[in-house]
Amino acid sequence: DVKVTQSSRYLVKRTGEKVFLECVQDMDHENMFWYRQDPGLGLRLIYFSYDVKMKEKGDIPEGYSVSREKKERFSLILESASTNQTSMYLCASSYRGQGQYFGPGTRLTVT
Amino acid sequence: AQSVTQPDIHITVSEGASLELRCNYSYGATPYLFWYVQSPGQGLQLLLKYFSGDTLVQGIKGFEAEFKRSQSSFNLRKPSVHWSDAAEYFCAVGERNTGNQFYFGTGTSLTVIP
Numbered sequence: 001d002v003k004v005t006q007s008s009r010y011l012v013k014r015t016g017e018k019v020f021l022e023c024v025q026d027m028d029h030e031n032m033f034w035y036r037q038d039p040g041l042g043l044r045l046i047y048f049s050y051d052v053k054m055k056e057k058g059d060i061p062e063g064y065s066v067s068r069e070k071k072e073r074f075s076l077i078l079e080s081a082s083t084n085q086t087s088m089y090l091c092a093s094s095y096r097g098q099g100q101y102f103g104p105g106t107r108l109t110v111t
Numbered sequence: 112a113q114s115v116t117q118p119d120i121h122i123t124v125s126e127g128a129s130l131e132l133r134c135n136y137s138y139g140a141t142p143y144l145f146w147y148v149q150s151p152g153q154g155l156q157l158l159l160k161y162f163s164g165d166t167l168v169q170g171i172k173g174f175e176a177e178f179k180r181s182q183s184s185f186n187l188r189k190p191s192v193h194w195s196d197a198a199e200y201f202c203a204v205g206e207r208n209t210g211n212q213f214y215f216g217t218g219t220s221l222t223v224i225p
Contacts, residue, residue, distance in 0.1 A: 043215045
């Protein structure tokens with residue numbers, strides 16, 4: 001079974017802090033994704049990566065950056081957390097277009 | 112532009128009743144098609160997928176979905192719903208050429224009445 005793990009299930013940070021969300025997959029998938037999920041808005045793509053050190057902006061990249069130094073690991077960085085970044089963050093990986101496998105999510109609260 | 116529409120925001124069914132969740136998509140060609148389920152506080156789990164061939168696909172947990180090209184639809188069905196099926200369901204399309212573009216509907220929340 002594909003396993004996608006995220007470093008934290010729940011996280012509370014203060015406004016202005018730098019926040020790192022880590023995601024690791026164990027199936028050698030080339031594609032990895034970061035989404036945020038908010039009630040009524042569904043899933044919105046922040047960034048995705050199709051290879052090591054490669055990244056593409058999604059629909060809502062503002063205020064976020066990403067890093068992919070190794071194939072299995074994709075990090076989402078909030079440079080200066082703000083309260084409007086309070087959300088559920090979901091990481092996913094995929095092999096080509098054959099469906100995505102999601103991690104359990106990180107619920108981030110910024111106070 | 113690609114889009115996925117799930118017209119039902121919320122559905123309530125009785126345990127043991129049949130279920131159909133609707134999904135329509137707008138896409139230039141036949142995309143890859145997926146259904147996911149999300150239990151409260153959890154990530155999304157892939158229920159089933161359609162790439163090509165037989166338009167009726169079987170998935171996990173007793174779910175099936177039918178691709179209808181003429182209607183641009185990919186509706187999810189289950190003959191008899193169990194209380195544990197209460198969750199949020201998402202339809203998604205995937206782009207065939209690059210395989211790294213996915214578009215999600217806004218989800219349908221399912222409540223199951225005992």
